[in-house]
Amino acid sequence: MRDMLGREEVISVEKAKELILKHLLPKTLPEKNLKIEECYGLIVSRDIFSPEDLPEFSKSTVDGFAVSASDTFGATEGMPAYINVIHEVLMGQEPHFELSKGHAAKILTGGMLPKGADAVVMLEHTQQVDKGIIEVVKPVAPGENVIQAGEDVKRGDLILKKGHKIRPQDVGVLAGLGIIDVWVYERPKVSIISTGDEIVPPDRHVKLGQVRDINSYNLASLIIDAGANPVRKGIFNDEFEVIRDVVERSLKDSDMVLISGGSSVGARDVTASVIDDLGKPGVLFHGVSLKPGKPTIGGIVNNIPVFGLPGHPAAVSVCFEVFVRPVLRILSGFCENRFRIEKRIIKAKIAKNISSSPGREEHIGVYLEEREGEIWAVPLLGKSSLITTLIKADGTAVIPLRKLGVEKGEIVEVRLF
Amino acid sequence: MRDMLGREEVISVEKAKELILKHLLPKTLPEKNLKIEECYGLIVSRDIFSPEDLPEFSKSTVDGFAVSASDTFGATEGMPAYINVIHEVLMGQEPHFELSKGHAAKILTGGMLPKGADAVVMLEHTQQVDKGIIEVVKPVAPGENVIQAGEDVKRGDLILKKGHKIRPQDVGVLAGLGIIDVWVYERPKVSIISTGDEIVPPDRHVKLGQVRDINSYNLASLIIDAGANPVRKGIFNDEFEVIRDVVERSLKDSDMVLISGGSSVGARDVTASVIDDLGKPGVLFHGVSLKPGKPTIGGIVNNIPVFGLPGHPAAVSVCFEVFVRPVLRILSGFCENRFRIEKRIIKAKIAKNISSSPGREEHIGVYLEEREGEIWAVPLLGKSSLITTLIKADGTAVIPLRKLGVEKGEIVEVRLF
Numbered sequence: 001m002r003d004m005l006g007r008e009e010v011i012s013v014e015k016a017k018e019l020i021l022k023h024l025l026p027k028t029l030p031e032k033n034l035k036i037e038e039c040y041g042l043i044v045s046r047d048i049f050s051p052e053d054l055p056e057f058s059k060s061t062v063d064g065f066a067v068s069a070s071d072t073f074g075a076t077e078g079m080p081a082y083i084n085v086i087h088e089v090l091m092g093q094e095p096h097f098e099l100s101k102g103h104a105a106k107i108l109t110g111g112m113l114p115k116g117a118d119a120v121v122m123l124e125h126t127q128q129v130d131k132g133i134i135e136v137v138k139p140v141a142p143g144e145n146v147i148q149a150g151e152d153v154k155r156g157d158l159i160l161k162k163g164h165k166i167r168p169q170d171v172g173v174l175a176g177l178g179i180i181d182v183w184v185y186e187r188p189k190v191s192i193i194s195t196g197d198e199i200v201p202p203d204r205h206v207k208l209g210q211v212r213d214i215n216s217y218n219l220a221s222l223i224i225d226a227g228a229n230p231v232r233k234g235i236f237n238d239e240f241e242v243i244r245d246v247v248e249r250s251l252k253d254s255d256m257v258l259i260s261g262g263s264s265v266g267a268r269d270v271t272a273s274v275i276d277d278l279g280k281p282g283v284l285f286h287g288v289s290l291k292p293g294k295p296t297i298g299g300i301v302n303n304i305p306v307f308g309l310p311g312h313p314a315a316v317s318v319c320f321e322v323f324v325r326p327v328l329r330i331l332s333g334f335c336e337n338r339f340r341i342e343k344r345i346i347k348a349k350i351a352k353n354i355s356s357s358p359g360r361e362e363h364i365g366v367y368l369e370e371r372e373g374e375i376w377a378v379p380l381l382g383k384s385s386l387i388t389t390l391i392k393a394d395g396t397a398v399i400p401l402r403k404l405g406v407e408k409g410e411i412v413e414v415r416l417f
Numbered sequence: 418m419r420d421m422l423g424r425e426e427v428i429s430v431e432k433a434k435e436l437i438l439k440h441l442l443p444k445t446l447p448e449k450n451l452k453i454e455e456c457y458g459l460i461v462s463r464d465i466f467s468p469e470d471l472p473e474f475s476k477s478t479v480d481g482f483a484v485s486a487s488d489t490f491g492a493t494e495g496m497p498a499y500i501n502v503i504h505e506v507l508m509g510q511e512p513h514f515e516l517s518k519g520h521a522a523k524i525l526t527g528g529m530l531p532k533g534a535d536a537v538v539m540l541e542h543t544q545q546v547d548k549g550i551i552e553v554v555k556p557v558a559p560g561e562n563v564i565q566a567g568e569d570v571k572r573g574d575l576i577l578k579k580g581h582k583i584r585p586q587d588v589g590v591l592a593g594l595g596i597i598d599v600w601v602y603e604r605p606k607v608s609i610i611s612t613g614d615e616i617v618p619p620d621r622h623v624k625l626g627q628v629r630d631i632n633s634y635n636l637a638s639l640i641i642d643a644g645a646n647p648v649r650k651g652i653f654n655d656e657f658e659v660i661r662d663v664v665e666r667s668l669k670d671s672d673m674v675l676i677s678g679g680s681s682v683g684a685r686d687v688t689a690s691v692i693d694d695l696g697k698p699g700v701l702f703h704g705v706s707l708k709p710g711k712p713t714i715g716g717i718v719n720n721i722p723v724f725g726l727p728g729h730p731a732a733v734s735v736c737f738e739v740f741v742r743p744v745l746r747i748l749s750g751f752c753e754n755r756f757r758i759e760k761r762i763i764k765a766k767i768a769k770n771i772s773s774s775p776g777r778e779e780h781i782g783v784y785l786e787e788r789e790g791e792i793w794a795v796p797l798l799g800k801s802s803l804i805t806t807l808i809k810a811d812g813t814a815v816i817p818l819r820k821l822g823v824e825k826g827e828i829v830e831v832r833l834f
Contacts, residue, residue, distance in 0.1 A: 036619070040638040054804070057625050063682055091655070092615030094625035108683070110615055110728065112626040123682075152803045159808065167834050168642060169734055169807040172635030175619040176628070176730070176804055198509030198527055202453070202592040208474050208511035209529040211593070218589030221457040225585060238508070265480055265540075266525070311527065313593070317586055339785040339811065341792070341833060343760040368756040375758070386569045387471065387593055390586040391576065394756065416758060417584050 010287035012401060013322055013361050016298055019284040020327060023300045029185040029255065029333055036174045039166050041227060042184040043333045048160040050177050053150035057094075058113040062145045065104040065126060065134060066117035072139040080127070080135035089114060104134065113146055120145040153177065163335025185333040188228045191250035192216045194235040195243060195271070196261040196311060201235060214313045214387065215260040222320045226328045228256075238267040244274045251278065251304050255331050258324065259297075261311040268295050271308035275299040289360035289401065293319045305331075313387050318363045318396060321415060348377040350397060350412045355405035365393035366414060377414050393417065427704035429818060430739055430778050433715055436701040437744060440717045446602040446672065446750055453591045456583050458644060459601040460750045465577040467594050470567035474511075475530040479562045482521040482543060482551065483534035489556040497544070497552035506531060521551065530563055537562035570594065580752025602750040605645045608667035609633045611652040612660060612688070613678040613728060618652060631730045631804065632677040639737045643745045645673075655684040661691045668695065668721050672748050675741065676714075678728040685712050688725035692716040706777035706818065710736045722748075730804050735780045735813060738832060765794040767814060767829045772822035782810035783831060794831050810834065 011019075031045040060066065067083060075081035087105035089095045089112060099105060099116030107113070107120060122145060125138040153159070159177065160170060166184070174182065194216045202212045213235055220230035233250055236242050243259070250257045259271050268286070276282035279301035286297045286308075292315035297308030305327050309319050321344075348368060356362045366377035377397045380389045395416040399406055406412055428436075448462040477483065482502060492498035504522035506512045506529060516522060516533030524530070524537060536557040544552040570576070576594065577587060583601070591599065611633045619629045630652055637647035650667055653659050660676070667674045676688050685703070693699035696718035703714045709732035714725030722744050726736050738761075765785060773779045783794040794814045797806045812833040816823055823829055 036634060037637065040641060055628065056623060090626075091613065092617075092624075092627050110613070110628065147803070152805050168635050168638035169730070169834065171638045172631040172730055172733075173804050173808055175634040176631035178619050178623070178629055180620045196508065196527070200509075202595050203597045206473060206595070207509075209507075210509050211472065211527065212595055214589040214593035217453060217592040218585050220454065221585035221588045224457060313586070313589055316589075339787055339792075341763055341785065341811075343763075343833065346758055346760075368758065370756055375756075386564070387590050388569050391590055394758075416760065417586065 010289050010294060011285050012289050016285045016288045016296075017323065017326065020298055020300070020305060020323070021330075023281050023284060024305065024327070024330065025303050027303055027331070029188060029331070031183050032186055033181050033183055035181050036171050036179065039182050039184055040168060040171055042166055042187070044160045044162055044164045044166060044182065045185045045333065046183045047158055047162050048174070048179065048182060050153045050155055050157045050159050051179065052177065053155050054153035054177060055147055055149055055151070058146055058149050060107045060109060060111045060113060060120040060145060061147055062120055062122045063108050064120045064122045064145065066099065066107045066111075066114055066120050067104045067136070067140065068099060068101060068117060069119040069140050069142040069144065071102055072119075072121060072136045075136045075139045077137045080137045081139075082129070083134055083136055085132050085134055087114065118142045118146070161335070163333055165334055188255035188328060188331045189231055189253065190223045190228050190256045190258060190328070191231050191233050191254040192219050192223075193233045193243070193246050193250060193257065193259045194261055195238050195259060195267065196235070197237050199235050199261060215309070215311070215316045218313060218316055219258060219260060219320065222317070222324075223328075226325050227332055228328055238270055240270050240273060243270055244277060247274050247306065248278055251301055251306075255304065256324075256328065257304060257306040258309055259307065260309045260316060268297065268308065272297055275301060275306050275308070290318070290322065291360050291362045293322065293363075294360075296323065298323060314365065314390055317390065317417070344416045346375065346414050346416060347411050348375040348397070348414045349409050350406050351376045351378040351408060352381070353405065353408050354379055354397075354399065356399045356403060358404050359401065361401050362399040363396040363415070364399065365389045366395060366397045367392055368394045368414070377412060427706050427711060428702050429706050433702045433705045433713075434740065434743065437715055437717070437722060437740070438747075440698050440701060441722065441744070441747065442720050444720055444748070446605060446748070448600050449603055450598050450600055452598050453588050453596065456599050456601055457585060457588055459583055459604070461577050461579055461581045461583060461599065462602045462750065463600045464575055464579050465591070465596065465599060467570045467572055467574045467576050468596065469572050469594065471570035471594060472564055472566055472568070475563055475566050477524045477526060477528045477530060477537045477562060478564055479537055479539045480525050481537045481539045481562065483516065483524045483528075483530055483537050484521045484553075484557065485516065485518060485534060486536040486557050486559040486561065488519055489536075489538060489553045492553045492556045494554045497554045498556075499546070500551055500553060502549050502551055504531065535559045535563070578752070580750055582751055605672035605745060605748045606648055606670065607640045607645050607673045607675060607745070608648050608650050608671040609636050609640075610650045610660070610663055610667065610674065610676045611678055612655050612676060612684065613652070614654050616652050616678060632726070632728070632733045635730060635733055636675060636677060636737065639734070639741075640745075643742050644749055645745055655687055657687050657690060660687055661694060664691050664723065665695055668718055668723075672721065673741075673745065674721065674723040675726055676724065677726045677733060685714065685725065689714050692718060692723050692725070707735070707739065708777050708779045710739065710780075711777075713740065715740060731782065731807055734807065734834070761833045763792065763831050763833060764828050765792040765814070765831045766826050767823050768793045768795040768825065769798070770822065770825050771796055771814075771816065773816045773820060775821050776818065778818050779816040780813040780832070781816065782806045783812060783814045784809055785811045785831070794829060
C-alpha cells in the first residue's frame with residue numbers, strides 16, 4: 001500500500017493485528033482421538049465430562065482409626081476415650097464388616113470407610129494401651145479426615161472444556177476418572193517458504209555473494225515451540241511465477257503460510273503481488289511501524305493467513321512473536337478459559353540510554369544480568385544485521401510506539417526468547 | 418530417619434536439596450549426533466566453533482547504491498553529488514567489475530560490495546536525475562551501510578558452549594554457518610513406579626476400595642515437560658521383594674527412579690528400606706518440612722537419584738517442582754551459561770488470609786484473577802485431597818518456611834503450572 005506520493009504507508013502493530021483478526025473467519029482444525037499418554041500439550045476439541053463419581057466410596061485421608069465420631073466426643077489428654085480396635089481395613093478392598101458403637105477399625109490413607117464409621121482419628125492422636133485397645137486424646141467431628149463418595153467429582157461434571165490446553169495434572173485426572181482417550185485438535189501445519197536468489201541450503205558450499213538459509217531453520221523451531229508442525233518447502237527464486245506456484249501449493253496443505261526473505265523492495269513487491277493474486281482479501285498490510293520488522297506483509301487468502309517476513313534473521317524472530325505466535329494460538333483452537341500470564345515477558349531495568357523514533361515499536365536485543373538483586377537488561381548495540389546478536393541475546397527489550405527512548409535505569413518489558 | 422523417640426525427623430527443603438547435590442557425583446549422559454532440524458531444545462554436548470568467517474564477503478545492509486564514500490563527501494539537498502550508475506550487483510553473484518571514481522553500482526540488501534566501493538548510499542537519499550545519473554543528497558562515511566567480511570563471526574569463534582540448551586535462533590545460526598549436525602546429550606530416562614495395593618490402571622474397572630493410577634500419568638507429562646523421557650514401569654504391590662525387584666531393574670536402565678504412592682507409614686518404610694538395601698549412600702532424607710509433600714523420601718543408589726513421592730496427587734506435583742525438576746536439570750547436562758529467569762514464578766496478591774505452621778514451606782493451590790490491573794491469587798481451600806483442585810488451579814502460592822501465614826493483599830510468589 002502506497003500513499004499519494006508513492007511512499008509505503010506503514011501502520012501500527014496494533015492496527016495490523018486487528019486487520020488480521022477482523023478478516024480471519026472462525027475455522028476448526030481436524031480432530032483426532034488420542035490415548036491420554038499422547039495428549040499432553042494438545043488442545044481439547046470436545047468438552048470432557050466425568051463418566052463417574054469420584055471417589056466412588058468414602059475414604060480416609062490419614063493413617064489412623066475409623067470410628068463413629070460420637071465415640072470420641074469430649075476426649076482429652078487427661079480424659080481419653082477408650083475404643084476397641086477389632087477390625088482392619090485392607091487397602092484396595094471393601095471392608096466386609098460393620099462397626100458397632102465403641103469399636104474402631106485400623107485404616108490407612110485412601111482406605112475405604114467401613115459401615116458404621118463416619119470419621120477417622122489420626123494415629124498421632126491415639127495411644128495403644130493394650131492389645132486391641134486405644135486411647136483417643138482428641139475428639140473428631142463427623143466427616144473429619146474423610147472424603148465422601150462423590151465429593152470430588154460428580155458423574156456428568158465438566159472436567160475439561162473444549163479449547164483447554166492439556167497440562168500434566170489434567171492427564172493425571174483423566175486417568176483417575178478412567179478416561180483413556182480424548183478428542184483433541186490436530187496441530188496446525190505451517191508452510192515455510194524461503195525466497196531470495198542469494199540463499200542456498202546449509203549443506204551447500206557458498207559462492208561469493210551467496211548466504212545460507214538461516215530463517216527457515218529458526219522459524220521451524222519457533223513453530224514447534226508454538227505447538228504447530230512446520231513444513232519446510234525449500235528455497236525459491238524471487239520471481240512471481242515461482243513464488244506464486246509454491247504459495248498456491250502450500251495453501252492447499254497448510255493452515256498458515258510464511259514467506260521469508262526478500263528484504264529488497266522488489267522482492268517484497270513480488271510477495272505482495274502473489275498474495276493479492278491468489279485470493280481474497282489478499283494483502284491486509286504492507287509495512288508496520290516496528291523495528292526490526294518494518295517490511296512485514298500480512299494477508300489472508302481463502303481464510304489462510306499468509307505472512308511475508310523480512311529477510312533479516314533478527315526481524316524474523318521479532319515478527320514471529322508479534323504476529324505469527326498470536327495468530328497460531330487462534331488457529332490452534334486454544335481458548336483462554338483461564339487468566340493468562342505471559343510467561344515470556346518480564347520487567348527489567350535498562351542498562352543504557354536508548355533513543356528511538358516516535359511512532360514505532362522498537363525491539364532491542366538484550367542480555368540479562370543481576371546487579372544487587374535487580375535484573376538489568378543490557379542492550380546489544382552495534383549493527384543489528386549481525387546474527388551473533390541473536391546468540392548473545394536473552395530476549396528483546398520493547399520500546400513502545402509512543403516513547404522517544406528510555407533512560408538508563410528505566411523499567412522496560414523484556415520479551416524472553 | 419527417626420529421632421530418639423522414634424518420631425520421624427523432618428528436614429527443610431533447602432537441607433534436603435543440599436543432601437542430594439552433595440552426594441550426586443558428576444556424571445555424563447551418552448551423546449548422539451543429530452541433524453540440526455532435530456536438535457531444538459536439546460543440550461549441546463561439545464563446544465561448537467565456527468568453521469568459517471561470516472559474512473564471507475562485505476555486503477550491503479540496505480537497498481541503494483554502492484559507492485566510494487569520498488564521492489559523497491559534502492553532499493547536501495542544495496548541493497548534491499552527481500554519480501554515474503553504470504553497474505548493478507545481482508543477488509547471489511560476485512560482481513565481476515571494479516568501480517572507478519565517480520561511479521556507482523545499484524545494490525540490494527545482502528548484495529556483495531564490488532571492488533572499489535567502501536559504502537552504500539540508501540535509495541532514500543538519492544534522486545534519479547537522468548538515465549544512469551543520480552543525485553546523492555546526504556554523504557556516507559566509509560563502511561556505512563556495509564557489514565565487513567568476518568565482522569559477524571570469525572572462523573574458530575565459539576558459537577555454542579557445551580551445556581547450552583538449543584533455542585530456535587541457535588538452530589538458525591548453525592544453519593547459517595553451514596553446520597548441519599551437532600553433538601547433543603541424550604535425554605535422561607526416568608522410571609516411574611506406581612505402588613499401592615489399591616491402585617489399578619485407568620482402563621480397568623474399579624472395585625470398591627480401589628482407585629485408578631493418577632500419579633504416573635501426571636509424572637510422565639511433567640517429565641516430558643522437563644526435557645526427559647519417562648518410562649512407566651507399571652503398578653506394584655507394597656511388598657519389599659516386589660518393590661525391590663522393580664527398582665533394581667529400573668536402576669539398570671534409567672538415570673532417575675521415581676516411586677509414587679505409599680502414603681501410609683508402612684508403605685513409606687518399604688520404599689525407604691528398598692533404597693537402603695540396593696546401594697550406597699541409600700536414603701538421604703525421609704520427611705521434609707513441606708506441605709503437601711511431607712513424606713517425601715530422597716536417596717541415591719549407585720549415583721542414581723531415587724525419590725519416594727507421596728501418593729497424594731497434589732503433593733506429587735509440588736514435589737516434582739521442588740525436587741525432581743532441579744535434579745533433572747543437572748542430570749541433563751544443562752549448564753547455566755546465562756542469567757536464569759524462572760519463567761514459572763510470578764508475583765501476585767493473595768486474596769484471602771492464610772495461616773500456616775511455622776517451620777514448613779507450604780504450597781497452596783490458587784487460581785489467578787485480574788482485579789483493576791493487578792494479579793490476585795485466589796486460594797482453592799477445602800480438602801487438599803480433592804483432585805479437582807488440581808484442575809481448577811493455575812499454580813501454587815508458596816508460603817516460606819519462616820512465615821506464620823499471609824494476610825489478604827500481601828504479595829506472594831506463585832509457581833505456575
